[in-house]
Amino acid sequence: MNYTQHYQLPQWVDSDRIMMSDFNDMTAKLDTGLAAAVTAAAEANCYIRLLQLTTTENLTRINLPLTGIEPENFHRMDLYVFPGQTGDGWADTVYLRANGLDSGYLYGHDSAAQLAIGGLSTEAGDFGYLCFHLYLGQKILGTADYFFVDHSYFHDGNVNETFSETFYALEQPPANLQSLQIDGWNNGTNLLPVGTTVHLYGWRK
Numbered sequence: 001m002n003y004t005q006h007y008q009l010p011q012w013v014d015s016d017r018i019m020m021s022d023f024n025d026m027t028a029k030l031d032t033g034l035a036a037a038v039t040a041a042a043e044a045n046c047y048i049r050l051l052q053l054t055t056t057e058n059l060t061r062i063n064l065p066l067t068g069i070e071p072e073n074f075h076r077m078d079l080y081v082f083p084g085q086t087g088d089g090w091a092d093t094v095y096l097r098a099n100g101l102d103s104g105y106l107y108g109h110d111s112a113a114q115l116a117i118g119g120l121s122t123e124a125g126d127f128g129y130l131c132f133h134l135y136l137g138q139k140i141l142g143t144a145d146y147f148f149v150d151h152s153y154f155h156d157g158n159v160n161e162t163f164s165e166t167f168y169a170l171e172q173p174p175a176n177l178q179s180l181q182i183d184g185w186n187n188g189t190n191l192l193p194v195g196t197t198v199h200l201y202g203w204r205k
Contacts, residue, residue: 007033046204050077054197055084060190062182062198063100071136071174074202079132081182084195086148087124091184091192094118096132096142098170099178106169114183115142115168123149136174141167 001022002011007029010022050069055062064079071077081094095114105112118130130146143166180200184192 048202048204050200050202052197052199055192055194057194058191059196060184060192062192062196064180064182064198064200066177066179069202071134071140071177071202073205074136074174075205076136076203077134078201078203079134079180079182080199080201081118081120081130081132082197082199083120083127084193084197085124086121086127088122089186089189089191090120091186091190092120092122093185094120094130094192095183095185096144097181097183098140098142099172099176100181101170104170106171107166112168115140115170116144118144118146119148120146120184121148134177134180135167136177138173140170140172140174140177142169143167 001016002013003009004011009026009029012018050066051064053062053064079096083090086092094117096116096118097113098115103111103113105115115134116132118132120130121127126149128147128149130144132142132144135141135143182192182198184190
């Protein structure tokens with residue numbers, strides 16, 4: 001009987017007797033090798049989804065516990081927000097906060113009330129994209145990029161695209177990050193509609 005080079009799997013020749021033990025040994029080696037390959041592939045995937053949530057009611061705040069995630073093991077987290085609907089009566093501005101804190105953030109040399117700010121839309125159905133970025137170095141930094149189509153001032157539509165290169169900061173180490181909050185605002189109406197979906201991804205170190 002011959003054997004393969006890497007896993008020593010049997011390769012029968014005409015004169016060999018076919019034994020059950022040879023088959024069992026071969027399938028055990030295949031199972032071990034495949035399991036190791038799947039584990040290695042998963043570990044090599046540095047950008048992974050950490051959680052997903054869809055609201056089942058209208059909310060003023062969406063709370064995202066980070067239980068078991070260990071933010072200190074990530075370079076960056078990306079939080080995508082997809083509103084259930086946009087337009088009159090719904091939030092058109094979204095604030096990202098951390099650990100339930102409504103104050104204590106830095107904006108340059110000034111204090112701030114949020115870790116990042118993003119936009120949705122003032123018009124129904126015109127939302128395009130919103131993603132908050134959290135950079136997890138010695139401190140927790142936040143920014144956002146987003147776009148939507150706005151018909152408020154241009155009858156034929158105007159694509160508004162913004163990337164906030166100014167960072168807000170929470171002067172705490174990433175290991176202290178226990179939860180994230182998404183708060184909506186629109187002239188005193190704060191509702192984030194039912195069916196709003198959020199996805200949190202992380203760039204693993």
